[in-house]
Every structure is written in C-alpha cells, then in structure tokens.
Amino acid sequence: MTQPIFMIGARGAGKTTVGRALAQTLGYDFVDTDIYLLQTSQLSVAEIVAREGWSGFRRRETQALQNISAPNTVVATGGGVILAEENRQFMREKGQVIYLRSPASTLAHRLEDAPQEDQRPTLTGKPINEEISEVLNQREALYQEAAHFVVDGTHQPSAIVEDILDALALQIA
Numbered sequence: 001m002t003q004p005i006f007m008i009g010a011r012g013a014g015k016t017t018v019g020r021a022l023a024q025t026l027g028y029d030f031v032d033t034d035i036y037l038l039q040t041s042q043l044s045v046a047e048i049v050a051r052e053g054w055s056g057f058r059r060r061e062t063q064a065l066q067n068i069s070a071p072n073t074v075v076a077t078g079g080g081v082i083l084a085e086e087n088r089q090f091m092r093e094k095g096q097v098i099y100l101r102s103p104a105s106t107l108a109h110r111l112e113d114a115p116q117e118d119q120r121p122t123l124t125g126k127p128i129n130e131e132i133s134e135v136l137n138q139r140e141a142l143y144q145e146a147a148h149f150v151v152d153g154t155h156q157p158s159a160i161v162e163d164i165l166d167a168l169a170l171q172i173a
C-alpha cells in the first residue's frame with residue numbers, strides 16, 4: 001500500500017496534465033479535486049463560486065480532498081487548496097506533496113492558450129498576467145510550506161514525471 005501523491009501549484013502549473021501522466025506511469029489511480037466537484041455536484045467551479053462564493057467552494061474542496069485521497073492514487077488539487085491550514089496539514093500527513101513550480105510568465109502563456117473560464121473563474125477581476133503574479137506572490141510561501149518536494153514545472157510533462165519519480169525514489173510499475 002502506497003501513500004497518495006498530491007500535486008499542488010498555481011493554475012496552469014500542470015497539476016492535471018502531469019498528475020495524469022504520473023499516475024499512468026506508476027499504475028496509480030488519478031483523481032482531480034476540480035473534476036470530482038464537477039462530477040459530484042454537476043456544477044463547474046464558476047457556478048459553485050457564483051452560488052456559494054469562494055468560501056463555499058473552499059468548503060467543498062476540503063471535503064473533496066478528504067473523500068478522494070486513497071492509497072495508490074495521484075491527486076491533482078486546485079490552485080487554492082493550500083490556503084487552508086487544514087488542507088496543508090492533511091496532505092502532508094497523508095501523502096507525498098509535490099509542488100509544480102513555474103514562473104508567472106509561463107503560467108500566463110498556458111492560461112491564455114487554454115483559459116477554461118468555467119473551471120478557472122477570475123480570482124481578482126484583474127487581467128490574467130497581473131492576477132497570476134499577484135496570486136503567486138500571495139501563495140508561494142504556502143506552496144513551499146505544504147510541499148515535500150518542489151519540481152521545476154517548465155519542462156515537458158514526461159521529463160517532469162521522471163523528476164518526480166527521482167524525487168520520490170519510486171520505481172515504474
């Protein structure tokens with residue numbers, strides 16, 4: 001039995017993309033808190049926020065994180081999951097936490113190419129570049145605090161998977 005692996009990082013960091021590839025490589029299950037919320041509530045992130053505010057979304061996210069964490073599972077989280085001390089502590093105690101780190105400019109390019117506004121509603125109402133820099137400044141220390149390992153997220157997904165396997169000293173299934 002192997003602990004879950006939690007992928008954390010900002011929007012566009014590649015948590016879903018790299019998390020899915022990592023799970024495939026390891027023969028683990030893959031779950032994503034945002035996708036889980038969409039499937040269980042039939043509501044997008046934007047719809048939950050519109051109905052219940054960000055506080056309502058955060059409550060649901062904490063519940064989702066706890067519901068889906070299981071052995072032999074890669075869990076991709078939402079960018080703000082680290083805001084709650086409860087979530088940071090839960091992930092650190094229950095599993096291995098990987099911070100996928102990229103500069104704001106890289107994240108901005110990716111999100112401009114694939115905005116997915118229904119799943120990534122604006123956090124500040126500001127233009128995407130400004131928002132990313134501001135949010136990253138606010139959260140960088142929390143990502144670092146929550147993470148067991150910090151991985152350079154600017155490489156190709158397959159190379160990042162290799163880096164994570166090295167960091168965790170895990171063998172391919």
Ligand code: ADP
Pocket residue numbers: 009010011012013014015016017018076110111113114153154155156157160
């Ligand atoms: P997150 O789940 O962290 O918000 P995603 O996995 O949804 O990020 O990726 C956001 C966008 O960036 C997607 O269009 C994805 O294809 C792209 N992307 C993710 N990781 C990489 C990477 N390592 N290199 C290039 N593009 C990437």
Ligand code: MG
Pocket residue numbers: 015016017032034076077
């Ligand atoms: Mg994602």
